Amino acid sequence: MKPNANPARYDRQMRDPITSNLFHRFTTGSARFAGRPVMLLLCIVMTLLAVLAYLSGNEHLMNGTSLAISCLTLLLLPILQATQNRDGAALHAKLDELIKANSDARNALIGLEYREEHEIEEARPRSDS
Numbered sequence: 001m002k003p004n005a006n007p008a009r010y011d012r013q014m015r016d017p018i019t020s021n022l023f024h025r026f027t028t029g030s031a032r033f034a035g036r037p038v039m040l041l042l043c044i045v046m047t048l049l050a051v052l053a054y055l056s057g058n059e060h061l062m063n064g065t066s067l068a069i070s071c072l073t074l075l076l077l078p079i080l081q082a083t084q085n086r087d088g089a090a091l092h093a094k095l096d097e098l099i100k101a102n103s104d105a106r107n108a109l110i111g112l113e114y115r116e117e118h119e120i121e122e123a124r125p126r127s128d129s
Contacts, residue, residue, distance in 0.1 A: 023082070031083040034076055046072070088113075 033039060046069055053061040092113050099105040112120055 024086075027079045027082040027086075030076075030079040034079065043072075 050065045053065045096110045
């Protein structure tokens with residue numbers, strides 16, 4: 001394990017690699033689907049269906065459409081958050097490598113994302129303007 005890595009994340013991955021791999025594959029595939037034009041078309045259709053259900057006054061249609069939109073929203077939130085977390089971790093790893101490779105960079109910045117907010121602000125360069 002890297003000294004600056006998040007120990008809780010590492011521990012979870014080591015405990016259940018099968019579930020972690022399945023979750024990774026599911027979220028990656030779902031996030032890719034969510035970014036395609038087909039998903040936008042699906043959202044537009046569901047929105048139009050919700051408007052038509054409201055205008056028709058049919059309670060069953062309104063409830064079904066509302067449930068479908070709620071389920072879609074609740075499903076997409078953790079998928080997109082997991083994708084953001086993975087992208088952020090990859091970006092931090094790349095930046096850490098650049099800091100290590102640059103002799104002028106401050107090595108104290110490596111792993112800064114795991115520190116408190118006031119420590120991050122203290123590490124920012126001060127402008128002398």
